[in-house]
Amino acid sequence: MAEVPLTIGLSLGADLEWPIFFEDIIGRLQPRIPFGDDYHTFRVERVTIEPFSLRQPVRYAVLLDRLTHWYHTSREWIKKAVVHDDLYVFNNPFTIQSMEKHTSYAAMMRLGLPVPRTVLLPPKEYETQPDLEVTLAQYARLFELDAVADQVGFPCYMKPFDGGAWRGVSRIENVDQLRAAYEQSGKSIMHLQEAVEPYDLFVRALAVGPQVNVIRYDPAAPMHDRYKVDFNFVEADQWQLLSDMVLTINSFFNWDFNSCESLRKDGAFYPIDFANACPDSQVTSLHFHLPWLVKAKIRWALFVAATHRRVRHHPDWEPYFAIASSDRPYREKLSAYAALAHRSFETDRFLEFCDTHLSHLDEVTWDYFSSDRALEAVRRKVAVIFPPHEVDLYTEHFWGLLQFWRKTERDRLDAIGSHRLPAGEVVDAPLHPLSQAERVEENL
Numbered sequence: 091m092a093e094v095p096l097t098i099g100l101s102l103g104a105d106l107e108w109p110i111f112f113e114d115i116i117g118r119l120q121p122r123i124p125f126g127d128d129y130h131t132f133r134v135e136r137v138t139i140e141p142f143s144l145r146q147p148v149r150y151a152v153l154l155d156r157l158t159h160w161y162h163t164s165r166e167w168i169k170k171a172v173v174h175d176d177l178y179v180f181n182n183p184f185t186i187q188s189m190e191k192h193t194s195y196a197a198m199m200r201l202g203l204p205v206p207r208t209v210l211l212p213p214k215e216y217e218t219q220p221d222l223e224v225t226l227a228q229y230a231r232l233f234e235l236d237a238v239a240d241q242v243g244f245p246c247y248m249k250p251f252d253g254g255a256w257r258g259v260s261r262i263e264n265v266d267q268l269r270a271a272y273e274q275s276g277k278s279i280m281h282l283q284e285a286v287e288p289y290d291l292f293v294r295a296l297a298v299g300p301q302v303n304v305i306r307y308d309p310a311a312p313m314h315d316r317y318k319v320d321f322n323f324v325e326a327d328q329w330q331l332l333s334d335m336v337l338t339i340n341s342f343f344n345w346d347f348n349s350c351e352s353l354r355k356d357g358a359f360y361p362i363d364f365a366n367a368c369p370d371s372q373v374t375s376l377h378f379h380l381p382w383l384v385k386a387k388i389r390w391a392l393f394v395a396a397t398h399r400r401v402r403h404h405p406d407w408e409p410y411f412a413i414a415s416s417d418r419p420y421r422e423k424l425s426a427y428a429a430l431a432h433r434s435f436e437t438d439r440f441l442e443f444c445d446t447h448l449s450h451l452d453e454v455t456w457d458y459f460s461s462d463r464a465l466e467a468v469r470r471k472v473a474v475i476f477p478p479h480e481v482d483l484y485t486e487h488f489w490g491l492l493q494f495w496r497k498t499e500r501d502r503l504d505a506i507g508s509h510r511l512p513a514g515e516v517v518d519a520p521l522h523p524l525s526q527a528e529r530v531e532e533n534l
């Protein structure tokens with residue numbers, strides 16, 4: 091048997107701690123996965139930014155991308171690698187660039203998901219361009235904001251059609267606030283959306299490939315406390331519905347990872363924000379939930395690489411639209427879409443792959459999150475987010491939540507009869523050096 095090494099690429103921006111977790115855990119896991127008469131081993135490499143030939147070969151078996159939705163050099167490198175070399179990347183920039191929040195609303199409305207009533211507004215101001223005057227003079231209709239508001243009602247939300255990071259979002263209760271918000275929106279193209287209120291539960295459903303985790307969320311809490319550590323806050327059938335919903339969205343758009351925000355009102359879940367190219371992966375937001383996400387990314391990256399999963403160049407929407415136009419009730423349609431999603435994500439094969447080849451991942455991760463190395467990565471992240479006098483406090487805070495995760499995870503692992511790893515020396519690769527910016531932040 092010969093060793094056939096595969097490389098997992100990470101295209102990163104300001105991500106700091108989860109890539110260290112990802113690299114270290116794969117380093118400790120040492121996966122060896124049979125491939126014909128040979129076997130694959132894996133290494134992780136960070137993608138650098140430099141000039142590239144359009145014929146430059148690609149050496150990654152899979153790429154995790156956290157950067158290209160805003161950094162265009164990387165976006166263009168990845169797009170070239172997809173069209174020229176069939177690189178499997180999650181998320182594929184083609185599926186993100188053409189599917190803004192707005193398009194995702196429209197498509198999911200067509201599938202019957204209860205997206206709140208939403209109207210698109212032309213921008214208040216425009217970039218000056220040679221043809222602008224003539225176009226607007228002929229075709230731009232004057233409109234009454236009050237009449238548009240009648241279509242969605244008060245309260246409502248005004249937010250950018252391609253939103254993200256809570257930029258330019260305002261809650262509006264009356265016509266005066268509506269006018270003020272529109273004045274301030276400048277050149278942004280805005281949605282006006284019916285508010286789902288009052289809601290009794292806010293959740294984010296995080297998905298990586300076919301893996302889903304539903305987390306209770308409080309948008310009013312400080313940043314570090316929005317993802318809640320809570321259990322059993324939805325019944326099994328509601329959990330299933332939220333899982334079916336996010337998998338439907340992701341497989342429809344060919345997204346491998348994403349997070350879907352939904353609000354529950356009168357027992358029904360309304361999805362309000364579900365086109366997140368780069369779902370939050372920071373320990374300072376996800377804390378207790380981050381080990382789940384790191385493991386989910388590791389499993390999906392290894393599965394994609396080891397099975398040589400092919401990148402999908404085009405979405406296939408017809409089967410979804412066929413279900414949408416049938417006269418089945420909503421819940422049945424959602425199950426039918428989810429069945430398509432499981433086929434597309436090869437869920438059965440994936441689960442078998444994890445059972446066969448990654449059965450030690452849970453124990454390796456459980457062990458890793460007690461290491462000095464993991465603690466150092468948490469501290470580094472805290473040091474760039476919090477002021478110096480709060481670094482010790484918040485490092486302890488997030489580390490404490492990770493240790494609480496280890497406690498609940500140990501109970502789970504013991505309940506399923508998992509065996510702890512034998513004590514032994516672990517040798518991690520050298521820690522990724524701090525960037526200049528981080529050194530400045532840390533006063534080094």
Ligand SMILES: Nc1ncnc2c1ncn2[C@@H]1O[C@H](COP(=O)(O)OP(=O)(O)OP(=O)(O)O)[C@@H](O)[C@H]1O
Pocket residue numbers: 206247249253254255256257259283284285286287309351353362363
């Ligand atoms: N239709 C709505 N009904 C009720 N609340 C809403 C609605 N739309 C937005 N919100 C509130 O505004 C917040 C920000 O809106 P939204 O999530 O659409 O913007 P975003 O910029 O994508 O945010 P982020 O990137 O932080 O998720 C939501 O988390 C929610 O609290």
Ligand SMILES: [Mg+2]
Pocket residue numbers: 351363
């Ligand atoms: Mg949101």
